[in-house]
Amino acid sequence: MSPATVIRRSLRSPSLRFLLIFCTAALLGFALEVIPWVDDHLVKPLISGIAWLSGALIRLAGGLAMVSDDVIRHPVNGFAIKIANGCSGLEAAILLAAGMMAFPATWRQRALGWVAGTATIMTLNVVRVISLYFLGQYSRALFDWAHLYAWDVLIMIDGLVVFFLWIKWLPSHARSSDVCTAT
Amino acid sequence: MHAQVTSARQRDPVLRWLTHLILWLLPLTAAWWLGGAEWALRLLRVLADSTLPHCFPQGVSEIVLQADQSWKVRTGLTIQDKFPAAMAIFFVDKTTLMRIVMGFPLLWALLLATPGSGLKRIAWGTLLLGGVSLLGIGAHVWATMAVMFNHQASLIDESLVPPPFQVSVDPYPEWLFHLSTFARYLAILIVPVIAPVLIWVMLCPRGVRRMVVSLRRRVVKKAG
Numbered sequence: 201m202s203p204a205t206v207i208r209r210s211l212r213s214p215s216l217r218f219l220l221i222f223c224t225a226a227l228l229g230f231a232l233e234v235i236p237w238v239d240d241h242l243v244k245p246l247i248s249g250i251a252w253l254s255g256a257l258i259r260l261a262g263g264l265a266m267v268s269d270d271v272i273r274h275p276v277n278g279f280a281i282k283i284a285n286g287c288s289g290l291e292a293a294i295l296l297a298a299g300m301m302a303f304p305a306t307w308r309q310r311a312l313g314w315v316a317g318t319a320t321i322m323t324l325n326v327v328r329v330i331s332l333y334f335l336g337q338y339s340r341a342l343f344d345w346a347h348l349y350a351w352d353v354l355i356m357i358d359g360l361v362v363f364f365l366w367i368k369w370l371p372s373h374a375r376s377s378d379v380c381t382a383t
Numbered sequence: 384m385h386a387q388v389t390s391a392r393q394r395d396p397v398l399r400w401l402t403h404l405i406l407w408l409l410p411l412t413a414a415w416w417l418g419g420a421e422w423a424l425r426l427l428r429v430l431a432d433s434t435l436p437h438c439f440p441q442g443v444s445e446i447v448l449q450a451d452q453s454w455k456v457r458t459g460l461t462i463q464d465k466f467p468a469a470m471a472i473f474f475v476d477k478t479t480l481m482r483i484v485m486g487f488p489l490l491w492a493l494l495l496a497t498p499g500s501g502l503k504r505i506a507w508g509t510l511l512l513g514g515v516s517l518l519g520i521g522a523h524v525w526a527t528m529a530v531m532f533n534h535q536a537s538l539i540d541e542s543l544v545p546p547p548f549q550v551s552v553d554p555y556p557e558w559l560f561h562l563s564t565f566a567r568y569l570a571i572l573i574v575p576v577i578a579p580v581l582i583w584v585m586l587c588p589r590g591v592r593r594m595v596v597s598l599r600r601r602v603v604k605k606a607g
Contacts, residue, residue, distance in 0.1 A: 215585075218584075219581065222581075223581075234538070285539075285540075286572045291572060345416065348478065349485050353485075356577070357404070357405075361401065364397050367598050368598040
């Protein structure tokens with residue numbers, strides 16, 4: 201059996217087709233994200249924007265924060281966090297886009313869902329940055345746990361919930377075709 | 384009002400799944416971080432020590448557990464211009480290792496929150512994610528060696544920098560060097576959070592499909 205036949209047969213199964221398109225789209229998205237030009241012109245400005253917004257919100261809430269590029273620093277105790285690549289929420293947005301591309305819908309529905317979903321993810325990411333800024337001043341161990349594990353899982357669950365809400369929002373005809381082939 | 388909310392939760396499979404997911408995630412996460420992860424890493428080190436030297440015969444000769452839970456990787460690479468001759472070693476820190484295996488509680492919570500998920504699925508899921516974690520460690524080791532071979536920092540991850548010495552080995556071609564650092568980027572940042580979800584979708588296709596169908600039924604009911 202030729203590889204083309206195997207791929208064609210796999211694409212007939214909705215679950216396999218979903219996984220195949222999802223993985224391909226996600227890989228392409230991540231490959232694009234790490235291109236130096238994209239990193240310089242999109243990822244880095246986005247990270248600086250997140251740092252600026254987080255600093256502004258901290259100050260608005262009565263906290264102390266100085267922002268310089270991608271670093272948020274406490275002016276009194278010197279504690280600082282640097283928002284690195286991978287902490288921008290862009291990875292979750294790429295995964296959401298891949299999931300939406302793999303699910304049957306029109307491009308307009310995908311675009312609307314992705315913009316709304318990405319806004320939710322980015323909002324949660326700003327909450328994440330602010331919470332880490334305060335947690336880090338309180339406990340290093342708690343900061344590491346929240347930074348390396350808890351928030352990543354929460355953002356992943358947020359992405360899943362957004363994806364399910366998007367499916368719910370889709371007009372029934374888009375989903376009925378999927379359901380008919382899936383069952 | 385409370386009865387209405389409870390009844391809505393019982394009727395809506397997605398809401399019920401989400402509630403169960405969070406309820407399972409809390410104790411599983413606590414158990415994982417209070418010792419489960421360290422046991423898993425001990426087991427993974429044994430697996431890595433018996434497989435990685437075969438995958439990288441020139442690069443990895445032994446993986447030793449350190450007192451601080453990090454791993455010391457002994458290589459068969461000779462350090463250039465060093466007398467007497469010495470072999471290069473590098474370390475895989477505990478933070479990276481914990482990050483690679485962070486997906487287990489999420490996978491178990493996803494499987495336990497989905498109706499019909501039995502012990503068999505949990506066992507299969509654990510096995511699959513164990514394999515993915517081993518691949519993740521392999522990707523990290525590969526990229527660390529690529530940085531060492533080429534004596535060049537990674538463009539993707541600024542923390543991946545070459546050691547102060549050079550080793551007597553031909554450098555990778557440029558594309559292979561970038562591929563290895565990209566594989567590490569995926570293995571450390573992306574795979575630990577997405578692999579549990581993909582394994583859950585693969586092991587519970589009916590449960591996932593039921594949730595998708597339930598979302599459609601609600602709209603049809605409303606329209607009717």
